[in-house]
Amino acid sequence: MTKTKLILIIILITLLGGFLRFYKNYQNPVSLTVDEVAFGYNAYSVLKTGRDEYGKFMPLTFKSVGDYKNPFPIYSMVPSIAIFGLNEFSVRFPTALISTLSIPLFFLLFRKLTKKTGTALLGTLLLAISPWHIYFSRYVSDHLMAGVFIGVGIIFFLKMLDGKKIWALLSALFFVLSIYTYYPERLFVPLFLLALFAIKFKELINHKKESVIFIIACIVLAAPLLYSTFFGNDIARANMVFITKDIEFTRNVLLSDAKTAFSGMANMSLLFFFWARKYLAYFSPSFLFYGGLPMTIQGSYGLGVLYLFEAIT
Known part of the structure; x- marks a missing residue:
């Protein structure tokens, strides 16, 4: 395969991937999530004042509703909001752009590791049309x-x-x-x-x-x-999302088994089986091919993280 033909194929695959990630991403997923609203508002505030919503100048950590957010997703939205205004498209633009650029970058990495151009092209095409990659590319991820x-x-x-x-x-x-x-x-x-x-x-x-x-x-x-x-303040985020602080574990496991909740050994046993069950669920056919994606945000019900044909590839 000539270099010109290879570049053309990669460009076409990237354009396909870009279309699937950008097309009406302001409508699907439906509406902005709470996190997306917080990201966008802080980016807009930085654009207009150089400060976050609490008045802190160019922070490394953005205080938000109930948590603290990392800086890059917010700062990356400043140019797109400046160009397109404060709306769903401008908020989701950086993620869609970065995920689209990841397609040719994936080819470079895949070929570097495998030394096989054909295999790298196939893997790149699968990434471009991948359900999970498209899904997470269409909102702030x-x-x-x-x-x-x-x-x-x-x-x-x-x-x-x-x-x-x-x-x-x-x-x-x-x-x-x-x-x-x-x-x-x-x-x-x-x-x-x-x-x-x-x-x-x-x-x-x-x-x-x-x-x-x-x-x-x-x-x-x-x-x-x-x-x-x-x-x-960043340690606050770790305290909120650490494995022992999981809301589902606290509400559905500890509170439903209050008799053992005060026993350290029993508590650790419950914690282990809780996370082991969640981990193994990621390998179930139901998650992989039929219903894995809606476990995060609303939209695309009945869609798994892989296509059925990928089970045999």
């Missing part, structure tokens, strides 16, 4: 944005092993950007990088300068958020 940034970080990390320092800086930038986007990445990314360093240890030994630049860049870029995490 900080978790999807963060996943894309991690993918870009991996691409630049692998290119860093070719011996260019600029890739080390870019890789660090995108890995850190993911933790400014989605709370769980503050735990996941450090663990993932430790695993990545362990896997690529022999190659990294031959690229000590790039490795040092990468580590220093990560620390410097993440320092403000790390301070906020341990000494600011």
Whole structure:
């Protein structure tokens, strides 16, 4: 396959993916969620005043109704709101754009890992029409944005092993950007990088300068958020969503079994089986092919996270 033909195919796949993500995303999902309203209003406030809804100047953490929100999703909306005004489309625009750009980036990563162009193209097409990817691309999805940034970080990390320092800086930038986007990445990314360093240890030994630049860049870029995490308001979010604080677990498990709720060992047993059941539910055919997506926000009832034909691919 010629390079021109390959580029044309990737462009066509990306355009298809973009259409599926942008087309009437201001109507479906129906109406903005509470989080989307909070994101949009804070972005509008930053655009007009440089401050959040509580009057804090350019914060790293945005106080909201009942929680604290990460900065990137909000700041990314400022340009689109400035261009399109404050509406559903402008609020959802950054997620749709980033998810569309993730399609060709996915091809680059897939081909880098597999060394097979045909397989990478097939995987890219499946991503472009993927139910779960389209679904989460059509509303503000900080978790999807963060996943894309991690993918870009991996691409630049692998290119860093070719011996260019600029890739080390870019890789660090995108890995850190993911933790400014989605709370769980503050735990996941450090663990993932430790695993990545362990896997690529022999190659990294031959690229000590790039490795040092990468580590220093990560620390410097993440320092403000790390301070906020341990000494600011960000810890409140962790306290609210930690596995022992889950609302469903508290209401439906502990309160329904009040006799054992005060027993530490019994409580841990209930907690383990509660999360084990939820984890295993993700592998059920019902979740995968028939009804997984409506478990998050309203819309697309009867649609799973995969197509039925993907069960045999």
